Amino acid sequence: MNRKQLSREIIDTCLEMTRLGLNQGTAGNVSVRYNGGMLITPTGTPYDLMTEDSIVYVDADGHYEAGKLPSSEWRFHHAVYEVRPDLDAVVHNHSINCSAVSILGKDIPAIHYMIAVSGTNRIPCVPYATFGTPKLAEYVQQGISQSKAILLQHHGLIAAEKNLKKALWLAHEVEVLATWYMRLLSITDNVPVLSDDEIQVVLGKFSTYGLRIEE
Numbered sequence: 001m002n003r004k005q006l007s008r009e010i011i012d013t014c015l016e017m018t019r020l021g022l023n024q025g026t027a028g029n030v031s032v033r034y035n036g037g038m039l040i041t042p043t044g045t046p047y048d049l050m051t052e053d054s055i056v057y058v059d060a061d062g063h064y065e066a067g068k069l070p071s072s073e074w075r076f077h078h079a080v081y082e083v084r085p086d087l088d089a090v091v092h093n094h095s096i097n098c099s100a101v102s103i104l105g106k107d108i109p110a111i112h113y114m115i116a117v118s119g120t121n122r123i124p125c126v127p128y129a130t131f132g133t134p135k136l137a138e139y140v141q142q143g144i145s146q147s148k149a150i151l152l153q154h155h156g157l158i159a160a161e162k163n164l165k166k167a168l169w170l171a172h173e174v175e176v177l178a179t180w181y182m183r184l185l186s187i188t189d190n191v192p193v194l195s196d197d198e199i200q201v202v203l204g205k206f207s208t209y210g211l212r213i214e215e
């Protein structure tokens with residue numbers, strides 16, 4: 001896809017993220033790996049006002065186009081692409097239940113086999129750091145090296161995948177897991193979890209399951 005097509009796809013992903021109830025206002029940001037760097041949403045801009053020209057190219061050294069301002073979180077998007085050469089799209093949001101679990105500072109454990117969509121047996125919650133900082137990017141890099149989806153303490157969710165459709169799908173699945181987890185935490189401190197062995201079995205089955213959403 002060329003830059004204009006990818007930029008359109010980024011905006012459509014943002015609009016769909018809001019339509020699905022995964023985000024509010026100007027919170028969240030979306031990027032895709034492009035030309036040695038990334039294309040990313042501009043900072044603080046309502047999604048319905050974005051055009052293809054609003055999307056910003058940021059190179060691998062963090063330089064961006066004059067006259068444009070990328071998402072304040074470009075550092076953590078860059079950190080994901082650096083540590084995960086297998087992943088090419090990143091979605092960040094402040095979805096209600098992911099953010100609620102993050103405020104508790106908890107990982108989402110293997111409460112349901114769909115936890116394996118993360119590529120592992122949990123959705124880790126990385127420690128709090130101020131938005132936009134190198135420290136937050138450092139925590140994100142540590143977390144995303146273990147799981148394709150992570151919670152940011154007192155903040156929200158990051159989901160990274162091979163393309164934007166899959167990244168948005170992953171963000172939605174993790175919000176469902178977080179919703180179940182919040183409901184369970186309201187009735188017990190001892191939520192049952194699946195074993196690591198069973199999650200390994202599910203991971204094996206997922207590797208050949210269903211329709212592959214490729215680029």
Ligand SMILES: C[C@H](O)[C@@H](O)[C@@H](O)C(=O)COP(=O)(O)O
Pocket residue numbers: 026027028029041042043044045070071072073092131132
């Ligand atoms: C303060 C920001 O909303 C922060 O939470 C950031 O993480 C975010 O979600 C949106 O920031 P940008 O508009 O700069 O992408």
Ligand SMILES: [Zn+2]
Pocket residue numbers: 027028092093094131155156
């Ligand atoms: Zn945020």
